[in-house]
Amino acid sequence: MLKDEIAKALKIIQEGGIILYPTDTIWGIGCDATNTEAIQKIYKLKQRAESKSMIILLDTDAKLPSYIREVPELAYNLIEYAEKPLTLVMPGARNISPALIAVDGSVGIRVAKHPFCEGLIQRLRKPLVSTSANISGSPSPQYFSQIEQEIIDGVDYVVDIDQHSKEIKTPSTIMRLEADGKFEFIRR
Template identity: 50%
Template sequence: MNIADIISEALDVLKRGGIILYPTDTIWGIGCDACNEEAVRKVLALKKRNEAKSLILLASDLDMVARYIDIIPPIAIDLVEVNDAPMTIIYPGAIVADSKGGAAKGTSFGLALSVVAEDGSVGIRIPIVNSAGAIFCNKLIYKLRKPLVSTSANISGEPAPSRFSEISKEIIEGVDYVVPESFIVEERGKIRFDDSATGKSSQIIKLGVNGEVKVIRF
């Protein structure tokens, strides 16, 4: 199966409110439409995760991020431009579905409430195109036209799997679609997602409303 066919199948599941198991620029993740509250709750239930904890999202670019954040701090633009490794930025002022912020930006939609932290912030990463997983994510998000939930493919409290072979049967059987471990490129043959992923979680940087920068995970 080629990557275009895989993206088409995953996209269909996402648009129907389903959840998927998919490769990212870091580790394999469980994902769904970040604007669909019901789908997000499915992800939380599968992971047995506390609903008070927020989720990381993936976006295609800063333009997409800007649609779901009140104001992007200037430092965030600098961080994205100079960054050469997977980095999640926690932004203040997330726009939730049907919120006043969404109306002010001329949109009737926003993020699902369950992806936003109690302080109104949300973590978003723009995958750097340095791996097959990152290419897959960017193409999928571009087609979805919304951010994609990206949480590690494990039950909450258990070790996060760094490769597909480490993902539990419970997780694999609990999603609506599993992206194949590999895809076919006509000129190169079979490409495995695990072969180019970092196999570890991203850095996390939290930005404050006044421009403060705090390193959460390095």
């Protein structure tokens, strides 16, 4: 089942589509982080200003240097020891669509600890875009049945995993981490 869902989602993403999928936090809308056209589809679906950047997911922190020019040493410790999912916003973003890079050159990255995400990112060999599965300004859904029909109808594929789970999920902690190791919490 997991393998089949990864294969179906991978095909859609490789064809430039967008998917609705479970993560280690809340349900997300995602696509290939190097495909600007697909990213713009997500902005349009969410009715979100393109100035509000979205994050990318990786399957392992070993891939951080591929997408961040200078990874602060502290980043690895934070990821390893964080008790709940942690998104790090770091400067020096590279090798992803310019549509994901904030004006200051930063991007938010989370190492996803979810079997579907890990498997999909490994097979895709690129980061996966992740943004909450809601229209901009609406509350983030805590589980699948709270996702608005407009979102479900607007994606190219809905992953058939965890849809019946009522486990309440919350968004990740977000921390800005500078190249020199200075950090601040954006969302706890």
